[in-house]
Amino acid sequence: MKTLAFCLLFAVSVAAAQSAATDRSAQMPEVGHVSTTNVDKSVDPCSDFYHYACGNILNTHAMPADEIYWGPFGRIALWNDAVLHQALIDAAAKREGRTAVEQKIGDYWTACMDQSAANTQSLQQLQPLLSAVDQMKAMSQLAPVLARIHTSFYAAWEGGDNQTNVAVFGYGPTPDFNNARSVVASFDQGGLSLPGRDFYLNDDAKSKEIRDKFVAYVSRMLQLSGTTAPQADAEAREILAMETNMAKSQMDVIKRRDPKNLNHRMSLAQVKALTPSFNFDEYLKDVHSPSSSIYIVTTPEFFQALDQWIRTEPVDHWRSYLRFHILQKAASSLSDDFVNASFEFNDKQLFGQQQIQPRWRRCVARTDRDLGEALGQAYVARAFPPASKQRMLTMVADLKSALDRDIEAADWMQPQTKAAAHRKLAAQIEKIGYPDHWRDYSSLNITAESNLGNIERAAAFESNRQMQKIGKPLDRMEWGMTPPTVNAYENPQENTINFPAGILQPPFFDADADDAINYGAIGVVIGHETIHGFDDQGRKFDANGDLKDWWTDQDAKNYDERGNCIAEEYTQLVPEAGVKQNGRLTQGEDTADNGGIYIAMAALRSDLMRQGKTLDDKGADGLTNLQRFFLGYANDWCGSFRPEAMRTIVLTNPHSLDQYRVNNVVANMPEFQKAFSCRVGAPLVHAKRCHIW
Numbered sequence: 001m002k003t004l005a006f007c008l009l010f011a012v013s014v015a016a017a018q019s020a021a022t023d024r025s026a027q028m029p030e031v032g033h034v035s036t037t038n039v040d041k042s043v044d045p046c047s048d049f050y051h052y053a054c055g056n057i058l059n060t061h062a063m064p065a066d067e068i069y070w071g072p073f074g075r076i077a078l079w080n081d082a083v084l085h086q087a088l089i090d091a092a093a094k095r096e097g098r099t100a101v102e103q104k105i106g107d108y109w110t111a112c113m114d115q116s117a118a119n120t121q122s123l124q125q126l127q128p129l130l131s132a133v134d135q136m137k138a139m140s141q142l143a144p145v146l147a148r149i150h151t152s153f154y155a156a157w158e159g160g161d162n163q164t165n166v167a168v169f170g171y172g173p174t175p176d177f178n179n180a181r182s183v184v185a186s187f188d189q190g191g192l193s194l195p196g197r198d199f200y201l202n203d204d205a206k207s208k209e210i211r212d213k214f215v216a217y218v219s220r221m222l223q224l225s226g227t228t229a230p231q232a233d234a235e236a237r238e239i240l241a242m243e244t245n246m247a248k249s250q251m252d253v254i255k256r257r258d259p260k261n262l263n264h265r266m267s268l269a270q271v272k273a274l275t276p277s278f279n280f281d282e283y284l285k286d287v288h289s290p291s292s293s294i295y296i297v298t299t300p301e302f303f304q305a306l307d308q309w310i311r312t313e314p315v316d317h318w319r320s321y322l323r324f325h326i327l328q329k330a331a332s333s334l335s336d337d338f339v340n341a342s343f344e345f346n347d348k349q350l351f352g353q354q355q356i357q358p359r360w361r362r363c364v365a366r367t368d369r370d371l372g373e374a375l376g377q378a379y380v381a382r383a384f385p386p387a388s389k390q391r392m393l394t395m396v397a398d399l400k401s402a403l404d405r406d407i408e409a410a411d412w413m414q415p416q417t418k419a420a421a422h423r424k425l426a427a428q429i430e431k432i433g434y435p436d437h438w439r440d441y442s443s444l445n446i447t448a449e450s451n452l453g454n455i456e457r458a459a460a461f462e463s464n465r466q467m468q469k470i471g472k473p474l475d476r477m478e479w480g481m482t483p484p485t486v487n488a489y490e491n492p493q494e495n496t497i498n499f500p501a502g503i504l505q506p507p508f509f510d511a512d513a514d515d516a517i518n519y520g521a522i523g524v525v526i527g528h529e530t531i532h533g534f535d536d537q538g539r540k541f542d543a544n545g546d547l548k549d550w551w552t553d554q555d556a557k558n559y560d561e562r563g564n565c566i567a568e569e570y571t572q573l574v575p576e577a578g579v580k581q582n583g584r585l586t587q588g589e590d591t592a593d594n595g596g597i598y599i600a601m602a603a604l605r606s607d608l609m610r611q612g613k614t615l616d617d618k619g620a621d622g623l624t625n626l627q628r629f630f631l632g633y634a635n636d637w638c639g640s641f642r643p644e645a646m647r648t649i650v651l652t653n654p655h656s657l658d659q660y661r662v663n664n665v666v667a668n669m670p671e672f673q674k675a676f677s678c679r680v681g682a683p684l685v686h687a688k689r690c691h692i693w
């Protein structure tokens with residue numbers, strides 16, 4: 001399945017600083033605040049607002065060796081991790097009267113931090129799974145082996161932008177495109193180890209170099225598990241060839257952005273007819289899937305090709321392929337040799353990270369993944385005061401009113417389309433901070449003894465939880481992110497916008513900052529998520545979350561003209577990444593940025609009016625409220641990525657890089673040009689102004 005949740009940013013692998021809190025006396029890491037001291041006055045704001053607003057932060061905050069991105073998201077993530085770290089140490093040390101939550105997170109933490117056990121016992125613990133692959137003598141046995149792999153590690157039920165990141169294919173629940181309130185089953189393309197199909201198919205020198213290094217990495221992993229070097233080299237080349245075949249049959253990431261291209265509705269008999277050589281009955285039984293009224297197959301061509309691979313690819317190639325995928329998924333919990341081999345390729349080669357995170361931080365991330373709504377309770381208790389939720393609710397209400405007015409004022413929409421847009425906005429629900437009801441982990445056994453055992457049981461628990469959704473009504477109140485996550489998202493099928501507690505920290509949400517700053521910083525984040533419901537993908541879903549066209553032909557045409565302007569504006573060379581950005585890949589995110597800032601600005605105007613103030617009033621720092629609003633906005637994006645990460649992101653990810661999220665957005669705004677007295681012809685005064693909402 002393709003998970004339709006549109007996030008605020010690329011999910012940064014939460015990296016680490018060296019000076020981490022390990023006891024109560026240690027200092028908490030610093031988060032940033034929006035301030036004029038961040039401004040580099042040597043830069044002309046009308047030429048490069050990103051470097052003007054962020055220059056002094058970028059120049060003085062060097063990226064730590066174990067980060068791939070450094071900026072507000074990373075600094076808050078580090079602060080959040082320090083909070084979680086302390087909660088985990090406390091839970092692990094507590095001897096008497098532990099709550100059920102403290103037992104789970106404390107014991108998980110203890111097992112995860114045991115490096116010596118990982119070095120001496122972990123590969124042995126993985127052996128039953130590896131043996132199941134070794135014992136696969138005929139392709140008729142693929143289904144049960146694959147089901148076992150899919151239920152032993154995370155991901156089979158989590159569709160990504162490019163594919164489901166799991167061996168062969170993904171399977172899990174999804175809201176029905178035609179009736180979002182009911183959950184059905186979905187099969188998705190998968191099978192790749194590299195970040196997307198272009199990594200296999202592009203012909204440039206850098207792509208070839210990455211593939212060569214990938215083969216060396218695969219060989220290294222196989223050798224660490226006991227395969228001889230010549231054999232491992234040969235198998236690694238076969239694995240690359242198999243994955244290249246899979247890449248060729250995958251739908252590309254641009255076509256995949258259009259939900260209509262994914263909505264292939266089939267009976268189970270029709271699914272079986274696509275891939276007759278695969279035993280779907282056995283697979284579905286082994287992953288404990290209930291039967292579904294329909295099965296959505298995102299990419300039928302991929303499943304047709306799968307049949308051919310099963311028939312023609314020798315079974316020993318499949319064994320090598322599956323063995324590698326198991327090792328790759330388990331690597332972070334195995335011995336240091338595996339951890340380092342995986343780091344060298346997946347983090348250093350693909351994202352430019354120079355140094356591995358300290359173990360404590362990797363274990364915080366894993367506890368968050370496996371027990372997120374248990375650990376999240378500790379985060380909320382320590383870091384999310386009820387007043388934050390109240391202030392957010394006020395801002396969300398202000399922004400929604402602003403969008404309502406904007407829809408009403410649009411001169412390019414007919415009344416009937418406007419009425420449907422109003423209905424959709426009214427039906428959108430906001431979730432702030434954390435779930436109303438915490439997930440019950442009581443049936444999940446967590447011990448202080450076996451890290452890999454905990455991980456496999458947690459994956460099986462989550463797999464079962466996901467499968468049980470099939471055939472049931474959609475739960476719109478479920479969260480797709482854990483409370484400490486520094487991100488936000490919109491889900492068009494739920495018709496919800498979601499703001500985890502983790503992002504409601506400075507500089508995004510600052511209790512000490514005035515409204516101009518907060519509407520610029522977190523206000524635009526709220527605006528971004530709200531607009532996702534009305535971007536080029538979101539507009540295809542109605543108030544109910546159904547994939548249903550509520551646009552007149554003329555209004556749709558008008559919308560597309562405006563959308564094309566944005567897509568063309570962002571189709572640009574990104575010199576620092578060495579590749580060209582495709583504005584069709586980032587169109588939804590760029591539309592959300594483009595419109596989010598407008599409705600945040602309108603909401604600020606109303607907020608100030610209530611207080612008898614205006615956007616042009618000056619504060620103690622000599623700046624107008626509007627200038628402070630734009631600085632607040634830019635400070636969300638005062639960060640940067642390593643060049644390797646930029647390349648990978650531009651090729652595979654729907655988000656533009658930080659400086660474009662600032663400069664391209666303000667260049668469309670006369671209000672910005674007025675606020676900073678930009679002359680006509682300045683680089684950030686675009687003659688052709690792109691604007692939808």
Ligand SMILES: [Zn+2]
Pocket residue numbers: 006007008009528532589592
């Ligand atoms: Zn977004």
